[in-house]
Amino acid sequence: MVTIIIPTYNEVENVKKIEKQLAKIKGDIEVIFTDGFSSDGTYDLITYPKIRETKYRSNQMNAASKYAKGDYLFFLHCDSYIGPDCIKVIEKSNLDAGCFTLKFHPTNPSLDFIEFFSNLRVKRKNIAFGDQGIFIKREIFEKIGGYKAIPLMEDYQLSMDIKDHGYKLKQVDYPIYTSSRRLKNHPLRTGFMMKILQKMYRKGYDIEKIAKLYKKI
Numbered sequence: 001m002v003t004i005i006i007p008t009y010n011e012v013e014n015v016k017k018i019e020k021q022l023a024k025i026k027g028d029i030e031v032i033f034t035d036g037f038s039s040d041g042t043y044d045l046i047t048y049p050k051i052r053e054t055k056y057r058s059n060q061m062n063a064a065s066k067y068a069k070g071d072y073l074f075f076l077h078c079d080s081y082i083g084p085d086c087i088k089v090i091e092k093s094n095l096d097a098g099c100f101t102l103k104f105h106p107t108n109p110s111l112d113f114i115e116f117f118s119n120l121r122v123k124r125k126n127i128a129f130g131d132q133g134i135f136i137k138r139e140i141f142e143k144i145g146g147y148k149a150i151p152l153m154e155d156y157q158l159s160m161d162i163k164d165h166g167y168k169l170k171q172v173d174y175p176i177y178t179s180s181r182r183l184k185n186h187p188l189r190t191g192f193m194m195k196i197l198q199k200m201y202r203k204g205y206d207i208e209k210i211a212k213l214y215k216k217i
Contacts (some may be wrong), residue, residue: 001028003070004089007060009036011078015045019079022048027087034064039213052136057130058147058154065138065146074135079179081105089174090135097136097162097169099128100176114191122171127159131178132171134158137182140167151211153201193217 004025006018021029025137033050035043036057043052053063065073072090076082082100090098102118104111122128134155144161147154162169194217 001030001070001073002072002090002135003065003068004029004031004074004076005064005068006031006033006076007036007057007063008033008038008042008078009057009066010040010042012042012045014078015042019047019074021081024084025082025087026055026084027065027091029087030069032064032067032084034060036060041129056149056151056154058149058151061154062146062149063170067135071138072135073141074133074210075130076133077131077178080133081177083174086133086174086176089172093170093172095135095170095172096140096167097134098172098175099132099134099169100172102132103175103177105177105179110188111188113188119171122169126163126169127156128169128171130155131176133176134169136162136169140165150207151206152214153198153210156198156201162201190217 004022028037031048033046033048035050035052037052037054043050045193051063051067053060061075068071074086074090086100102115104115107115118129118132122132126172128134141163144165148157148161150157197214200210201207
C-alpha cells in the first residue's frame with residue numbers, strides 16, 4: 001500500500017480538484033491531508049482523513065507520516081496533477097526513494113527551460129523538490145529521521161539525507177503536472193533566485209533569513 005500525504009495551506013481553490021484526482025487513482029492507497037491551520041476554509045472542504053499541524057510544511061508532512069500504514073510515502077502537492085497509474089509506477093519501481101518527471105501547467109518556453117534542468121538535476125545529483133512528487137519507503141523515511149523541521153528547503157535537505165544514508169533518489173518516467181503559479185510572472189528570474197537561495201543554504205546561511213528572502217520573490 002502507498003500512503004499519499006498532501007500538505008495544505010490556504011488551498012481552497014485546489015482541494016476539490018485534487019480530490020477528483022485521488023478518486024481516479026488505481027491501486028491500494030490511503031490518503032492523509034495535513035493542513036497548516038489554513039484561514040480560508042481549506043480544512044473544512046477536505047473530505048479525506050485529515051490532521052492539523054502548525055508551523056512549517058516539513059512538520060505537517062512528518063506529522064502525517066506517523067499515521068501512515070503504507071509501505072511507501074508519497075508526498076503530493078495540492079496544486080499538482082498526477083495520473084491514475086502513479087501508484088503502480090511507484091510499486092513497480094521498487095526504488096528506495098524517487099520522484100516523477102516534472103511538467104509545468106500552463107507552460108511556455110521559459111518554463112520548459114526550468115523544467116528541463118529540474119529533471120536533469122534529479123538524474124545527475126539525485127536531488128528532487130516537492131513539486132516533482134517525492135516518494136520514499138516508509139522504513140527509510142523513518143530511519144533518516146523524516147523531514148528536517150525547517151521553513152524551506154525541506155525537500156532539498158531530505159534528498160541530501162537520503163544520499164548521506166547510502167540511498168539514492170531516482171526519477172521515474174511518468175509525468176507529474178505542477179502549477180506554474182509561483183513562476184508564471186517572471187519564470188527565469190524566479191528560477192535564478194531559487195538557485196541563489198539553494199547555494200546560500202548549502203553554504204550554511206540562516207534558513208530563517210533564506211525563507212524571508214523566498215517570500216519576496
